[in-house]
Amino acid sequence: METTSNNVEQTIKFAQNFAKMVKAPCVILLRGDLGAGKTHFVKGFVKGIKAKEQVTSPTFTIMNIYNSGKFPIYHFDLYRLTGDDEAEELGFYDYFDHKKLDGISLVEWPENAPQLVKEYDFEVEIKKLDDENKRLIIVRGKE
């Protein structure tokens, strides 16, 4: 699945529609440079499952939980994580184990904990295009 987004609103709308097709348990990886739009994608996704919380980047807390929608959403930003060992120390593996996961884990910077995120369901890649507000969004299911 692939789309071009021309502005923030279109990214949010796309993520909102995508969320309606996804069921828990589910692990979704978000790839893309700083400022690509990963956190805005989560905003749309959270809206799509009808959760009411404000979505902010969990850069310092590493994980935010949004509990007011159809499923719990676990929003990770692993930008500051030092690796899989720290993920284990923080007890994150339960959120990536489909037998234990009761909601949907959405992960920014999954490359910082490759073992943690091995069993993902979808990978969303957001690429900045030449136009300042334009993005290519690619969604791939794990084969």
Ligand SMILES: Nc1ncnc2c1ncn2[C@@H]1O[C@H](COP(=O)(O)OP(=O)(O)O)[C@@H](O)[C@H]1O
């Ligand atoms: N089409 C678009 N989709 C998403 N964000 C966009 C788009 N065009 C411009 N932006 C801007 O890009 C930035 C994306 O920020 P953010 O979602 O926090 O990125 P990331 O989490 O990938 O670092 C915001 O400042 C947003 O306003």
Ligand SMILES: [Mg+2]
């Ligand atoms: Mg972000």
